[in-house]
Amino acid sequence: MEKTYNPEQIEAKFRSLWEDKNLFSSDSNTTSKNAYCIMLPPPNVTGSLHMGHAFQHTIMDILTRYHRANGEQTLWQPGTDHAGIATQMVVERQLAVQKMTRHKLGRDKFIDKIWDWKAQSGGTITSQMRRLGSSVDWKKERFTMDKGLSNAVKKVFIQLFEEGLIYRGKRLVNWDPILHTAVSDLEVISTEEQGSLWQIRYPITNTNKVMIVATTRPETMLGDSAVAVHPDDKRYTHLIGKTIDLPLSNRKIPIITDDYVDMAFGTGCVKITPAHDFNDYEMGLRHHLDIINILTDDAKINDVVDSAYIGMDRFKARKQIIQDLDNQNLLEKIEPHKLMIPRGDRTNAVIEPYLTDQWFVKIKPLAQPAIDAVKSGDIRFIPENWNKTYFNWMSNIQDWCISRQIWWGHRIPAWYDEKGNIFVANSLEQAQKQAGEGITLTQDKDVLDTWFSSALWPFSTLGWPEKTPDLSRFYPTDVLITGFDIIFFWVARMIMFGLKFTGKAPFKDIYITGLIKDGEGKKMSKSKGNVLDPIDLIDGITLQDLLKKRTQGLMQPKMAEKIKKQTKKEFADGVPAFGTDALRFTFAALASFGRDIKFDLKRVEGYRNFCNKLWNASRFVLMKFEEETIDTNAQLSTADEWILSRLQNTKINIEKHLNDYRLDLMSQTLYEFVWHDYCDWYLELSKSLLQNDTTKAGTQITLIKVLNEIVTLLHPIIPFITEEIFEQCNAITSRNSTSLMTQPYPKVIKNLISTKAEAEIKWLQTFILGVRQIRGEMNIPPLKPLLCFVQNFNATDEQYLANNMSILNSLAKMESIDKLTTAKQAPKSATALVKDMKIFIPLAGLIDKDKEIARLNKEIEKLEKKKSQFEGKLNNENFIKGAPETIINIEKKRLAVTLSTINNFNNQLKKISSL
Known part of the structure; x- marks a missing residue:
């Protein structure tokens, strides 16, 4: 194996191999x-x-x-x-560059252009x-x-x-006045914007009184069919059944009641425009009101209503209507008002509820x-x-x-005769048979959603x-x-x-x-400049190129500068090449059942480190087999039995998590087994075992066996690196397998689960970790040989000591391990516990007590200053009010870490002072 893990080379190699050998085929396992x-x-x-x-x-x-x-x-x-x-918009933009439109080109030639585009450029996402x-x-x-x-x-x-x-009818739909088509709710993005609430005086017929009606879209009053109040609103009970003289119009409209009206909104009077509001439409049907469409396809005032606004754009008409109402003393007041504005996700145009002939599915x-x-x-x-x-x-x-109402899509299989009769069929020929010979038919121009x-x-x-x-x-x-x-x-x-x-x-x-979402829990969007491209995370990207991508197409200079500033702060060194496997492992680890998932680049970095660890572990294992053959019948040590037992328990948990769709727990289980059990412990244990002729062969077979199963278990998550390691293992095990993809997923072997081996290695781990903790706390060099005494040991401890003396000497760097039978024999030492057994490490000659006390006091003094700084920030009301929540949380975490470290150092100080 290469010394350095290079994901780019590995990924290119196996992408080709998998497809060349048709390993993704669904026909390969026909039996x-x-x-x-x-x-x-x-x-x-x-x-x-x-x-x-x-x-x-x-x-x-x-x-x-x-x-x-x-x-x-x-x-x-x-x-x-x-x-x-x-797709239609993409090709229309290309035509615009050539000063051509789809209408000039014609429907059939335009469709041909789209198919040409798909053949040349439509495969980006598949690649x-x-x-x-x-x-x-x-x-x-x-x-x-x-x-x-x-x-x-x-x-x-x-x-x-x-x-x-399926039927055809005239109903209210979301209408994009730029695209001239109905659009689905998913293609409508509603965002809160600052608008106005206009209060208009609607004169009550044959009186000198008015009703004050509040609206956010005054131009739609041209299509009003009624004014509605709540049936329980006593302010207006006496007016029910009377009519209004609709301002700027020659029409009279009724005053009606409906439970839909909110008495607390505005004045409690609501104008009803059934052709231009979804709720009003339903109310119009309930009360059999006139449904009057006042707009053209491109959102201009049409000629249905006799008014001075015919041909005006809806927003220009709005301004003129407000002016005319004011001139006639019919404008009560204007208030600022925040409201949700529906915009088309493709055009950003304000979407209109619009009455038009469409095809519908009767869905209930x-x-x-x-x-x-x-x-x-x-x-x-x-x-x-x-x-x-x-x-x-x-x-x-x-x-x-x-x-x-577009051209690209499945054209509706319906034809019309000159009288408007509909013939639905597979083809014109079949429709003609339905209509009869000599009848001229025209196909519906619309396509299906x-x-x-x-x-x-x-x-x-x-x-x-x-x-x-x-x-x-x-x-x-x-x-x-x-x-x-x-x-x-x-x-x-x-x-x-x-x-x-x-x-x-x-x-x-x-x-x-x-x-x-991004690391701060915000939705990724181009306007926020926080979008991450998965391919950039795989290949890496420079800061300069990232800035170009993030500000491309932004029209507002202030927005671009804000995004540049944020990007420079977060990605000063650009984005490193993490490789596909690290990114996939990150996604697997994030696959919880939460609604919002925070994506943090540090996690990708962490899983890139995991891939490195797996690579280096594999190199270590494979180097142990140079010019050697594997003895498959070798005797296994307790450590071998332990790792095989841990492997079976890992497989049990993986099966459970996969069945529950908890890929986050699956990936966590594998991560902990590979990083901690296999790499941190078993590989370290194996170094000692490989030096012993009695245990060498068993350790060799266990090393390669477990590694093979590890890469097979990990393959669904990180397929590239595991495929490469498997190929290298093949050379050792002499298997003629084409690919790791053809290997069966490892099954649980229950007779390899050994509670005895797991108990003994757990004891050994606790012993070693206790000694390492003493080294860390007392600042003892990691390779310094230590004298060790044990006390309160039982028969099991005695046996475990005897079994693992060489490993303890090797991993814990023991000079000697002696047993104490009475408490009086214990020297002044740092201590640790393995269940009831007590470990003593005499510190005489290992540390300079006064120097160590001085060092710890100095460290505590530095940390106390940091603690004061963090507490000062967090106790500052201006900081708490002005800083983003993420920054506040960072400061809280820093304070918590500082307090924990101070506490640890004080504990060490007490221990050393008592020696």
């Missing part, structure tokens, strides 16, 4: 009685790997590699989503997945616009239409079976608390708008509606791993469609992961 399948949530074809992807993909890969190693026929199904709006070591079956990669998946989409649409579960008939599937336990959420969120949404579910095709993903990717071998083998799938933010948009719809079209739930388990 297996068991199948295991995970569906990759299809990332956008326009996307690149972000921290959330890398986190979830690591979890999926760990489970996939584990089940593959267990001999199951395993499919991790890859693919990408066509991402209708996002990045390869960097991460994702062991998906690449030969089965799918795309939501593939022919097979498109046929599945048509079949589902037609069947739902024929059953009356599909929702009930999906609710029952979770209630019955056919599907379980992990953690279970997500059940409540799921049930709440499903029980209040609204019909789903599935049409989008991307969530519609992705709702079929678990079964369409396996060949449905055909009865393929993959469909019968891998469906239902085993587990879905995804974030909580798409439980409604994707998870619930997959369950509904899976049950509807296959009769089976699409997966057995749904593992909902937390959201990766």
Whole structure:
């Protein structure tokens, strides 16, 4: 093995080997009685790997590699989503550079351009997945616009239409006035912004009185259909049934009552605009109000209402309406008001509730079976608390708008004749048969929401509606791993469609992961400048390049300067190359059931150190076999039996944690076994055992056996380094294995669990640690030989001493170990305990008592000054009020460490002073 661990070389080597030898194939274990399948949530074809992807993909890969190693026929199904709006925008931007638009190009040629773009640039995220070591079956990669998946989409649409579960109607939707399309709730980002609350005087018909109505969108008053008050609001009881003379309009609108009205908000009077507010829309339906749309597709005032504002942009019209109200003495007052503004995630345009003709799925008939599937336990959420969120949404579910007014996507398979009659069919030819010869048909211009095709993903990717071998083998799938933010948009719809079209739930388990946040617990976003790129963590990045990435595209200079300052402070030396394995181990360690997951670079550094430790340990082991053969029948020492026993207990815990989806506990278990049991203890014990002809052969076979199992156990988490170590071990063990991926996952061997060996080595560890603690506390050089006396020993201690004398001399650097039979024989010493047995280390000649007392007093004096500084900060009200919580917590931790160190030094001082 190379002296230095070099992840870059290792990763490049095995990425090629795994794919060249088709080791990710789901067809490789055709004799297996068991199948295991995970569906990759299809990332956008326009996307690149972000921290959330890398986190979830690591979890999926760990489970996939584990089940593959267990001999199951395993499919991790890859693919990408066509991402209708996002992809169309990318190609439109490219056309704009050429001073061309999609409308000039025409629909068919524009679609061809998108396919060209996908062929050239649409594989970014899949290449990045390869960097991460994702062991998906690449030969089965799918795309939501593939022919097979498109046929599945048509079949589902037609069947739902024929059953009356898909319909076309005019309803309120989220409308992006820049893109000119309906968008899903997931594509709407609501953020708190400073706005205004306008109070407007609405004259009561045939009186000189007014009602004061508060609104945050005064321009929508042009479409008001009523003014509503709460039925219990005694201020307005006498006005119920009367009408209002709508300002700036020639219309009269009724005064109505509705429980929805909040008496405490504003004046308790609410204007009702059914065509421009979702809550008002529902109220309009309840009270049979007129639904008046006042906007065009691009959010300008239309000609439906007779007004002076026709053709004005909505915000320009708002200003003019306020001015006109003020001129007519109808503006009561204006107050600053914070409110949630919905903006399109692609355009940042303010989203309008907009009344338009769209296609909808009648969802409630599909929702009930999906609710029952979770209630019955056919599907379980992990953690279970997500059940409540799921049930709440499903029980209040609204019909789903599935049409989008763009060109890229699955075009709706519906045709219209000149009278507006609808013919839904697989093709124009079939639609023509329905309409009759001689009838001119025009296909619907809209495409389906991307969530519609992705709702079929678990079964369409396996060949449905055909009865393929993959469909019968891998469906239902085993587990879905995804974030909580798409439980409604994707998870619930997959369950509904899976049950509807296959009769089976699409997966057995749904593992909902937390959201990766920065080290301070803040959501990662470009505007905050705290986004980390997984590939940068793998390869490393200079400060200069990181600054470029973080400020690219920022229009506000102040924001860019703020991000630069923050980045320079946090990454003064750039980001080192941690390698893929260290990053994957970090993600595994973070895979708890928490909703928010703080990502700290120090943890990646810690797991990079773990990889180094594993590498160096492996080099040590392999060097012990140069030009030697292994005696597989050798006698084992107690230390050999101990490490094999600890290994079995480790495997028991790993199995449990994997079954519980607690990958954080799995990784912690492996970390502690490898770092502490194997490296810190067994390798040190082996150095002495290898010098003894009686124990050498047994230690050799145990060293290589345990190392082989370690890399096999770790492989699902850190596949690259373990594959390299396994290949090196192969040369020693003379196995002809192609790859560690083809090795069975280690099983628990119960007869290797030895409580006797574990008890003896625990005794030995306590003895050695006691001596090392004395060395540390008394500042005794680590290699200085020590005299040692023991007292209060029993028969077991006697036996353990006899068995381990050479190891104690070697690891604890004992000059001698003598037994004391009475307390009077004990010299003035530092002491430690091993159960009831007392250890004495005479300090005469080892330390200069006066010098050591002076040194400790000096250290305590320094620490007292630091303590005063920390306490001063934390007792300063201005500091507590002005400093971020993370900084305050850092200061508290520093104070706690300082106090603990002072306490330790005082204890040492007492011990030395008493000698």
